[in-house]
Each structure stands twice: as structure tokens, then as C-alpha cells.
Amino acid sequence: MKGKVFLAGAAGAIGAALTPLLVDAGYEVYGTTRRLERTDAIRAAGAHPILVDIFDRETLANAIECIAPTIVIHQLTDLPPGLDPKLMGDAVARNARIRGEGTANLVAAARAAGCEHVVAQSIAWAYAPGAQPYEESHPLDLCAEGARAVTVVGTAALERWVLSLNESGGIGTVLRYGNLYGPGTGRDTPQGASPLHVEAAAWAALLAVRHPRGGAFNIAEDGAEVTSEKAKREFGWRPELRVEHEAAH
Template sequence: MKIFLAGAAGAIGSQLVPQLVARGHEVVGTTRSVAKIEALRALGAEPVVVDALDPESVADAVAKAEPDVIVHQLTALNGPPDFRHAKQMAAATNRLRTEGTDHLLAAGRAVGVRKIVAQSNASWMERTGGPVADENGRLEPNPPADLADGVDALRHLETAVTGIGWADGIAIRYGAFYGPGTGLETAPDAIMAGEIRKRKFPIVGGGRGMWSLVHIADAASATVAAIERGRPGIYHVADDEPAPVHVWLPELARALGAEPPRRIPAWIVRLVAGPGPVDLMTRARGISSEKAKRELGWTPRYPSWRTGFREGLG
């Protein structure tokens, strides 16, 4: 198949391109930066520079590519995890998940694509219910005010993509990424790993928020399976061991050769950074990926972050 991969130069895009090419697919990969063209070409994609927030730029690129499938992996989540400015940092990604999604859908419909696969996020599953949610769960209807725009953007993406009637629309709620290109890796310039080494990524309150994690290569292989075999709807993609922050974060610090993370009372973080980061660290729910395993035949290489932290950070 011919795949139009929006966001091909990002962490998951860089994993997706070679996996798709290895399976015989032709990939047209977008980037915002001319400087990344040669890197994409080296991965096996046909690179194209696109402004995802410009509907004419998107329409022109998709029309020229004439793809069978559009894969939406657009985010602007790069830079240090600055809890004090979380809303501002996420603003560009929110636009990509709303306006960018709409532009890709319009362009795809115009050329008759057969499938749309888009990136969502499992961090904001509804805060009621057990510690782990499946695809029947919904996104949190009443998120903290400081991060409400981000949750609304995810909801817009999921509703828009899975609601199309002219093609198969799939939204993938990924767990938290780690591994090469994610910032949670052993590379000396890795931003988030650097924050952990400096003990600037703390356990907030009791750290009881349940997180699901997924190695970036496993996230990509699940996406390939969704492209090839996925049915319309939502899939969850993470490893098999959801764990509270106070359990997995010290293990990640140890794997990075760092001292244990600091512990900071929730009320201090709430005052400094707002209620959103506190919610993520203390109330998040994990996800189950049983549907992806059952319907897509997907098996993660790293079924536990414990193994992934030891073997897959580099």
C-alpha cells in the first residue's frame, strides 16, 4: 500500500517508516523542516515538506501522493517537560489534533483514501472505574481546567477520525513512549532523561497515578498492524504491566544511572504548576491492550517496562 505518513520525522514516525518499508509499503513522509528531508529519505520514505496547519499545503501534498492510507502522527511535543507551562507547550499540538486532523481528513476524502490511522493518548482516560481501562472507556469528561484544551483536542481527534463514513477511521490511544527518540532514552542529549538525572522529574504526592508505558518500536509495530489489519474504532497500545508512578519512575531513574527521584507534596506542585500535572501523577489510569493483541495479532517485544528499561532505552 501507499502510506501518507504525517509526522514522519517524529519519534514514532522515525520508527514507522523503516517498519512499513520492510513490509513492502511505499511511504510518503511529511516534515515541517527542510533539514530533515535527507534523514527521512535515508529511512526509506519519499520526503515532503508540509505545513499541517495550512489546508492548501496538506491538500496539495495528499493529492500528489494519492495514498491508500493516511497515518496521522503529528505533534509538537518536543522540549523539556516544563510543568509550569504545560498548557502553552501543548497549544501547538492541540491545533495539530484539531485543525491538522480536519485538514488531513478533508484531503483524504478528496482523493478517496481507504483508511485513516491517527495518534491519540491514553493519559486522560476517565478517572472513574478500576485502575485499568479498555477501549469502552471514554476520555475524562471533566479534566483539570489547565489541561482541558488538550483533552478536548484528543476528543476532537478521536470523534472526527472514528466518525468518518467514507473510509475506515482508527484512533490509537498509546501509552507513554520511551526508547530512542522519545527523550526517555540513554542518549546524552535526551531531554526528559536529563531532567530525571537532575532530579527535576519528581514523584508527586503519593505517585499513585497508574501509567501504561510502551517502547516506541512496539508502538510503531502496533501501528503497522492497525494499518494492515485494523477495523474502524479505537485501539489501546501499551505493554502488559500498568504501574503507579512511584513504582516505575524510580526504576527508570536507576536504569538511567540517576539518583532516585525526589518526592514533592501535591499541594506544592498544584501551586507552582497547576492541577493538571498533579492529576496525571496521582489519578491517571492504565490501559489494557488485549483488543490490539486479539484483533491485530500484535505482540510487544517488551511486554514489561522492566525489561524495556533494561534493554531498550538505547
């Protein structure tokens, strides 16, 4: 066994793809959900289900302290089924709260339990307008307005919390995922300016665990408005990776 992983959001689209990858790679996985009906799926994937709400700071902290993970992975979102446009307005605010308040709770709990390695899901479409393709050093669009401002501010908060670990001797890794498609995402085909298959996104998280690197990494297919060369170079990620490829590694 390579160590314990606390996977926040194990029942989500990326979490569902990531859990079996982590288990097959030899990690003991503790996967969270806030919905009782999703615990069976987490267990079936080979993980220990943990029923907890990211906004319940005390319960979250107690769970992480008892498990004592070596790695915490943040894959939490709160999106409507099929990305229903009529429901996305409310989802933007919920996701921003998860990225801000939820990430603060998760990082604080990890630190209190002695875990200084956190890998977190961010997004690749929060960059300020400029020359493309965007590299990770390009600034976020903190001058955005309206719904985009809510998203960018939440994203910036998530990244600050996670990347702060690198200032204290820990490892905080932010994966700036492109526009997801594939099982569980509500999209069957590539869409958006920076498409990314959900299983390739899961692979990025596994590789970030296997090859600890602090900092931000774009994760998107070739030809996107962002470049993912840093992730390819530093931990060998490739956009064509899928869950079944684990058998060959």
C-alpha cells in the same frame, strides 16, 4: 509494492521508527515534515520526504491529491526536546491544535483524494476517572479542568474526526498510545501509568495498516492502567515488539 502511505509526522519519534517498518513491509512511503533540515533523514529511511505544514490546508490537500495514497497515518505532535518541563505548557496548546484543527485538515484532504483509511495517534491517559484497567469503551475525561482539559478536548476532537470515517464506509483507526519511552522520546526507561516503548508504538501502526480495523485501541505495556487486550486480539500487537523484529516477518 503494497500501496502508498502518506505518513504525517515522519520525522517524529514514532514516525522515525515507523518509516523503515513500512518500507520493509513493502509500502511506498511519503513522509511529511515542516522542517527542511529533517528531509534528509526521511529520505535515508527509504521514504519520499514531503515538506508541508498540517495547518496549510491547500498545500496539504494538493500533496495528498497528487500522491493518491491508499492509507494516511497521523503521527504528528509538537513537543520540546527531552520533554523539557519548562516548555511543556506551550506544547500542550500546540498539540491540542494539531489534534483538532490539524486532524480536521488531514482527514478532509484524505477524503477529497479518495483515501478512506486513516490511522491516527491518540493517547491512553485521557480517560475519565473510574475502575481500572480502562477499556476503550470507557468515556474520556471531558469534565477535566486546566491543562488537562486542553489535552482531552484536543484528543476528543482528533478521535471524532478519524472515527467519523467509519460512519461513511471508510476505516478510521485510533491508537491510544501510553507514555512513550525509548529513542527520540526524551525518556530512556518506562515512566508513567501506562508505559510504552516507541518502537512497539510504531509496530501498532504497521499492524493497524496490515489488518484494517475501525475504532479505538489502547496500546500500552502489560500492567498499565489501561488494557491492550483488544489490540492483541484483533491485530496481534504485543508490547515487546521492536523494529528489528520485522526481519522475522
